Amino acid sequence: MPADRLLPNAEAEEFIAIVDEFASRTMDPIVNEYEREERYPEGLFAQLGETGLLSLPFPEEVGGAGQPYEAYLQILEQIAQHWSSVATAVSVHTMASFAVLKHGTPAQIERFLPAMLEGRLVGGYSLSEPHAGSDVSALQCRAERVEGGYRITGEKSWITHGGKADVYILFARTGEGPKGVSAFIAPGQTEGLTFSPSLDKMGLSAVPTASAYWDGAFLEEDRLLGAEGKGLSIALGALDSGRLGIAAVATGLAQSALDVAVTYAKEREAFGKAIAQHQGVGFMLADMAAATDGARALYVDAARRRDLGTPFTRQASVAKLAATDAAMKVTTDAVQVLGGAGYTRDYPVERYMREAKVMQIFEGTNQIQRLVISRQLVG
Incomplete structure (x- = not known):
């Protein structure tokens, strides 16, 4: 710390x-x-x-x-x-x-x-589908009302903890249009539910990311979360807080990369002195620290607004955008500071760099964050 x-x-x-x-x-x-x-x-x-x-x-x-x-x-x-x-x-x-x-x-x-x-x-979160990622209104997984509950049919994708979670917040269609999406507290194991093997990812490999296949699985009526048709507002309302979570994770990843780079640069010598004392490396470390500290300040500011009960949608998107871009830059620069050693698995920075990439993609891509921020600015 x-x-x-x-x-x-x-x-x-x-x-x-x-x-x-x-x-x-x-x-x-x-x-x-x-x-x-x-x-x-x-x-x-x-x-x-x-x-x-x-x-x-x-x-x-x-x-x-x-x-x-x-x-x-x-x-x-x-x-x-x-x-x-x-x-x-x-x-x-x-x-x-x-x-x-x-x-x-x-x-x-x-x-x-x-x-x-x-x-x-x-707990897991089951929102995305093969053709509904950034555009959550395009969900196709359906929840058909039957006696005593719902029959769920469709495919969900990109589920963190997919196949390992005990319960999932599942979003499925009970009607048409934006007001036709409902949320459910779905069990992790039930007849008619299967999961794909975990995706073969470039990073974050210890926790599975999988697809779920719902083949007419029955959910009791008391599994409905909130009112029927309110699923989209539940999903979108959660994303602001979720984006702050990813901003914090990305900041931690950047901090770890910075710590490794600083330690290495103080110990590795070139031309008779530690490479940290060479301006080219020292300035690189300074930029890495500034990016990491800035990312932390942004997510803390957004969180304080959340704690005060004031709007924080724009600040959450700014924090997610800045922190994940910072993580990508800082982890890449950490590999550069370590040189050839950074490209090997003898040091963790190559893993940090691979893990940072997905931070710019999930919980809303950084292109979506820019869209959210611009809409907040101009209405």
């Missing part, structure tokens, strides 16, 4: 210490092996739940830690500095948990939320 990072309260500082102790003990020894072998860290979410790290931004009355979103994001960034795949999965899990909290009935909240905050249930 940067020594000059400002946290909103003493409890957040304690949680940062918990993250570092937990991650150093359970994540750091296995991250490289699990990423190379594309192996899912079974049981890790239950351990995260036991430490309280999955409940941070939720109210105490539902079993949460009552931390402001600003604190949660900085702690999420700290998780990302150890293992960005896990931090990304935590961000998605938190987005699913908030959907239950904000739109669930009292019975649904009691049934699902405590178990999700404790890590006994892992």
